[in-house]
Amino acid sequence: MHESLPATGRQYEIAFGDARAVVTEVGAALRAFEVGGVPYVETYDADRLPPGAAGAVLVPWPNRVGGGRWRLDGKPQQLALTEPARHNAIHGLLRHTAWTLMEHSGSAVVLRAMVCAQPGWPVPLLTSIRYSLDERGLTVAHTVENPGARPVPFGLGVHPYPRAGHAETDECALRLAAATVLPVDAERLLPARPPRALAGDEVDFRTGRRLAGVLLDTAFGGAAPAPDDPEQLVRHRLTDPAGHGVELWAEPVFRWVQVYTADDFPGRGRAVAIEPMTCPPDALNSGTDLIVLRPAETWHATWGLRPF
Template identity: 80%
Template structure:
């Protein structure tokens, strides 16, 4: 008799020196990332459903679509309401899908998945994700290819829960390379007005704000590399009281970052998600920062985690 398959499918482990990461078959999610036994992302068991969307790949849109409704070339589209309590479609179409393994080497794993033409999404897409460990940490590379006969808008995001080693989340300092925030309805978490500049205590996120007492489920925009960054990377950081922790870097196309403070992450309690996104919530309707793929065209971009 074959052994039972974990809830998250097969587990693909990669390693480089003292670094180790585990990626799941279902959802192609990052389940663990550590260096020398020190955790730099929250983890969970292979038989557990990813808590609070941990590690989820958000394709072909991140965050929420109000009522699951949008239009393509004037044609109404109706997505399944995957967040029924708020009457929204949320986090794309591949969170619970099995991804196909196409490469698994010592320090690299690559998986593919199809976004098939379906109700609410008429254009087929081939998407892949590659996880690679090297001396600099973990690099995650996304590709999306339009297999259809018409252009389509889309967005990409991911839902990691970085952690600053063994430090308690409330003792950590979060710094964001963002300049604006998107106001939302607190009940449905949908935008209520255009992005606005950071104000009040929000400005502290630019230089670093301690997370004790901070509650967030917030989209920050205007994320951009520092003018003098030699690699032209957006850089968000989560650090402990000694200044050590983790950097989440991203290519400039990831202009948005959703930050979510979860108080009940299994086995951890207080945890924080730092989610790079190419577009804000509800972008399929607002059009803000949506990417567009022509037939046969391929898009590629990367982000990563680097211990500090």
């Protein structure tokens, strides 16, 4: 008899004290994170694909590649157009892949997947992800290895929808540790001009702004730790009216963050994705902040979620 699995595959639950998280086999996505029964990411049913790429791991590129076209060592490449309405390739190659379970303890789970050589991406990459819980919250550690014979450029991002407990999204304030915004064209959401400095306008979230009435599908750059931050972490925050909420922290290599407001998240309506990224949209073409791995080289980076 075959095992009956939901659309997102096996569900790997981890726990520490009264904290709990659920990670999916398909896509290695974060499907739930809660503390004491209070949710700190938007969740969804295991038997449906992640709505709006919720919790997805975006590798070997985050966001969009215009026309799915880019060049490797001067040779043109054509990726599948996974955002056909805008004629783009979007969010990498592993969102719908079944990741291999490597470890699963009470408070941690490790999954691994291979980005195989394929049309549009002729070089392999091996990636793993470790989700762990402790007294401070959720930590997510990424590793990317180059098992091939030539250097490989890549970027990495993630697509969580943090939530400030039971508060409605529009009641909450968003604060971003970002210094610039990347103008994009309205039709395809690809970079139209160089990043510009934030200057107190409607997309400036450096000091926090309430999300009611805000519509975003916007890339912000210059994300960096505060000068006096003892941990030297990039910190984005979603705060409810009582001053509680969730912090998405990241190592400084995540110098970009995409913010997307959804109006139709299942069972929730308004929701906000805060997506730390190592590079901006269409970086495979611009080269901006791409990471290049030499053969046998390994790269590591970490981010996480902390309720407050």
